[in-house]
Structures are given as structure tokens and as C-alpha cells.
Amino acid sequence: MPNVTFRPPAVAGSNTDARITTPSRRGRRWTTALFLGLGIASLSPSASAEKLLIDAVVSAASGVEGADPGLGTLQWQRQRILLRLGAEWSASNTFQESFGVYGLIELERSGSFGAELVYRRSLNKLLSAHAGMIAILRPESLYGASGGFTGAFDISDALSVFIDLSATAFPFGSDRPTASAVVIWMSGSAGVRLHF
16 A cells, blocks of 8 residues: 555665655656557457446455565555545446446545546356456555456345455655565455446
8 A cells, every 4th residue: 555664774874765855757758658558459340339337346455464574574554444436337238348447545644535447257157257457556656457256146236345455566666665565455345336
């Protein structure tokens, strides 16, 4: 999560604050290009030829967060609770794939926020796989990619509940403990999906 607090031990005569204080321009360009690519793909002719179906999605996620603070080993801590609010679109001629856009809000301490683009593919009636790009934008930045699996259970024609397991890696951004560190999230989430 943002505001990672991993720090290397103090060394005499050295700067003990190893945080990166400015966002990576390369990371921002890399993330922007992939976000645009996913957005363009979601407007493909095959999807636009059919009626678009929309699902509104709300979920809460937490788990563990790890990074190497410069000691050569990953150190782990609890991932702060993250609220996801967004929507997914699929074509009416197939429910096998969809594209989603989410806003992210941290519910603890710093109140960080960001955005996520997701591509989802159904594996069977209950299980789907997803991959996407994620960016934490304020107050510190993280840019990366995520993937995972979702199990969904229909409550009615208009409502389903789901659980999700995912992994996220952030190789870019100012909220890493060192310039070469990759922040990792191993997350579980639960939520509801409204079908329109």
C-alpha cells in the first residue's frame, strides 16, 4: 500500500531515508501507454457491434504487502484496506470477456487513491481470470500490474457476490523504499456486482 515504511538500518555517515521522493517519469509513461492500450482494446469493433452490458462493482481488499528495503530480503506487513468502486463492460453476444475501470480508495491512515484498468476472461460459470494495470496516484505514487482469479456466485438476475485472490507488483513510483525495490501486494477481496 502507499506510504510503505520499510527502511534499511541506520549506517553511520549515510542517509537513512531511502524513500524515493519524486515519481518515476519512465513509470508514468509506461503505465499511461498500457492504460491507453487497454482502453482502446475495450472499444474493439466486435464489442461495439453488440449491445454493451454494464456491471457496477464494489469490493474491499486487504492482505500482505512486501518489499526489500535494501537488506536483500523481502519484508512483509499487513496491506491496508482498499475500497474498489467501478464498472465492467461486456458485449451481449458473449459473457466470456469484459473490461473494467475502477477507482481505488485507501480506508486507513493516509487515504491514498488511484485507478485500475482490468481485462477479465471467464474460465467457467463460476471462475474467471483477470489482468490489468494499477496506479496509486496520491499522496505518493505506485505504478504496476496485477493478475488473479475471481469466484462469483449469483444471488439473483441482478446481483452476484464474489471473492477474489490477486497479486500485484509495483516496479515504479515514489512510494518504494529504494530505487530498485518492487512493492508486492498479495490480496484477497470480497464484494458485490450489480447487473444492468
